[in-house]
Amino acid sequence: ETGVTQTPRHLVMGMTNKKSLKCEQHLGHNAMYWYKQSAKKPLELMFVYNFKEQTENNSVPSRFSPECPNSSHLFLHLHTLQPEDSALYLCASSQESGQPYSYEQYFGPGTRLTVT
Amino acid sequence: QKEVEQNSGPLSVPEGAIASLNCTYSDRGSQSFFWYRQYSGKSPELIMFIYSNGDKEDGRFTAQLNKASQYVSLLIRDSQPSDSATYLCAVSMNYGGSQGNLIFGKGTKLSVKP
Numbered sequence: 756e757t758g759v760t761q762t763p764r765h766l767v768m769g770m771t772n773k774k775s776l777k778c779e780q781h782l783g784h785n786a787m788y789w790y791k792q793s794a795k796k797p798l799e800l801m802f803v804y805n806f807k808e809q810t811e812n813n814s815v816p817s818r819f820s821p822e823c824p825n826s827s828h829l830f831l832h833l834h835t836l837q838p839e840d841s842a843l844y845l846c847a848s849s850q851e852s853g854q855p856y857s858y859e860q861y862f863g864p865g866t867r868l869t870v871t
Numbered sequence: 872q873k874e875v876e877q878n879s880g881p882l883s884v885p886e887g888a889i890a891s892l893n894c895t896y897s898d899r900g901s902q903s904f905f906w907y908r909q910y911s912g913k914s915p916e917l918i919m920f921i922y923s924n925g926d927k928e929d930g931r932f933t934a935q936l937n938k939a940s941q942y943v944s945l946l947i948r949d950s951q952p953s954d955s956a957t958y959l960c961a962v963s964m965n966y967g968g969s970q971g972n973l974i975f976g977k978g979t980k981l982s983v984k985p
Contacts, residue, residue: 795977796977797875797974797975797976797977797978798959798975800973803972811972845915859905860905860973861917862915863914864913
């Protein structure tokens with residue numbers, strides 16, 4: 756079983772709702788990520804946090820707002836979403852350092868989001 | 872635009888055969904290359920990574936990297952029906968402080984027939 760957990764696993768929300776996705780990693784990693792996976796599209800990186808600091812915002816609309824209170828927890832706050840935002844939202848974590856090579860990322864089970 | 876290209880498949884092979892999955896990438900500065908397996912309805916799981924040109928073997932899996940051709944492949948020997956999944960190729964561009972960020976391909980769906 757993965758060391759990265761996500762809640763809820765399924766979420767249905769209206770366009771005017773506000774909800775939050777939660778991710779927790781138990782692997783002692785320093786970096787955490789949010790990805791969006793839509794049908795027929797590659798995994799899209801949304802946000803990256805290294806040591807609680809946001810280091811990447813991949814041109815994500817402001818209706819998605821990340822929060823990383825510590826290296827083990829990551830949230831994605833959602834408000835006024837659109838139907839095209841319906842997708843699988845995946846959290847991942849990895850080690851991070853000044854080394855030139857990437858460390859492998861471990862994914863959580865994902866939250867299946869449906870916007871009605 | 873940095874891209875990772877994969878044939879979407881489906882790639883169908885008989886049980887016991889070798890499955891060959893291919894991936895090309897656009898950025899010559901790419902440093903790290905990963906293969907993830909994703910079963911239907913599940914999250915991706917890492918199965919192989921490779922940093923240097925050549926082959927890397929792990930059990931029934933062999934990753935091959937050719938940086939000059941910007942090409943990375945995954946061979947699965949003695950394919951089993953349980954290998955049926957979508958295989959995602961991912962490449963790390965490693966620029967500035969964004970180490971660890973991955974660019975994914977759309978994935979190749981593999982079907983192993985008993």
